[in-house]
Amino acid sequence: MSDTVYTPPRVWTWKPGNGGRFASINRPTAGATHEHELPVGEQPLQLYSLATPNGVKVTVMLEELLELGHAGAEYDAWPIRISDGDQFGSGFVAINPNSKIPALLDRSGPEPIRVFESGAILLYLAEKFGALLPAAGAARAECLSWLFWQMGSAPFLGGGFGHFYAYAPHKIEYAIDRYAMEAKRQLDVLDQRLAQQRWIAGDDYTIADIAIWPWYGQLVLGRLYDAAEFLQVDGYRHVARWAAEIDQRAAVRRGRRVNRDWGDAAEQLPERHSAADFDRAR
Numbered sequence: 001m002s003d004t005v006y007t008p009p010r011v012w013t014w015k016p017g018n019g020g021r022f023a024s025i026n027r028p029t030a031g032a033t034h035e036h037e038l039p040v041g042e043q044p045l046q047l048y049s050l051a052t053p054n055g056v057k058v059t060v061m062l063e064e065l066l067e068l069g070h071a072g073a074e075y076d077a078w079p080i081r082i083s084d085g086d087q088f089g090s091g092f093v094a095i096n097p098n099s100k101i102p103a104l105l106d107r108s109g110p111e112p113i114r115v116f117e118s119g120a121i122l123l124y125l126a127e128k129f130g131a132l133l134p135a136a137g138a139a140r141a142e143c144l145s146w147l148f149w150q151m152g153s154a155p156f157l158g159g160g161f162g163h164f165y166a167y168a169p170h171k172i173e174y175a176i177d178r179y180a181m182e183a184k185r186q187l188d189v190l191d192q193r194l195a196q197q198r199w200i201a202g203d204d205y206t207i208a209d210i211a212i213w214p215w216y217g218q219l220v221l222g223r224l225y226d227a228a229e230f231l232q233v234d235g236y237r238h239v240a241r242w243a244a245e246i247d248q249r250a251a252v253r254r255g256r257r258v259n260r261d262w263g264d265a266a267e268q269l270p271e272r273h274s275a276a277d278f279d280r281a282r
Contacts, residue, residue, distance in 0.1 A: 184232075258272045
């Protein structure tokens with residue numbers, strides 16, 4: 001191992017600016033850093049997010065609900081540019097005290113309801129509209145188990161492998177090796193599961209697929225961290241089959257574009273306020 005030996009101090013102290021690409025927004029304290037009121041549109045649901053994998057989960061979910069005919073799932077999507085620190089504005093912190101995207105405000109009832117954490121938002125919307133989640137029994141338990149599998153596993157892929165492989169200011173062999181091993185183990189979990197059935201939780205497409213695809217599906221499709229070759233993702237053929245099928249869904253193609261302001265211009269829709277915005281953006 002070629003890594004420099006590091007001996008932790010007796011008491012850790014914060015070193016501002018240390019942390020690579022996201023050093024300017026990382027800090028060891030919570031709460032708002034500035035006053036900023038969030039915009040509010042005319043739709044019943046207000047989404048404040050960005051088209052990272054966690055953000056894509058929710059925009060895909062909303063587009064799937066609309067595809068199913070749930071008009072109450074209409075939403076305004078407002079970009080929260082995390083590199084600029086928008087997530088630390090007072091309005092956003094009031095919806096999500098953890099200052100992470102996505103955050104949802106449901107204004108369809110007499111009192112607004114805030115929902116934060118992507119898995120919680122998927123579950124909230126599934127229950128609100130009675131869709132994409134089995135109603136009871138073993139099927140519901142299986143779906144929720146895979147939903148929470150994703151919530152617990154993806155930080156090892158994103159904050160672990162993704163950070164040290166793609167974003168850390170110095171390549172640390174031990175860290176990359178440790179998290180690459182875990183990322184591949186997780187892909188193998190999914191591959192073995194998807195060898196048995198079409199969808200993650202069983203016979204039907206559910207919020208489990210919607211939660212897992214933006215991370216692991218896009219990884220095997222070559223869209224995350226430029227790491228497809230490094231992780232040899234072509235070896236997970238069942239995940240690849242599943243990922244490609246989801247990628248062709250109309251709602252997924254739309255959801256991927258929402259709150260995106262980078263990459264191919266045809267794939268960008270920084271704000272979304274109605275279905276017509278997709279056509280206008282092109």
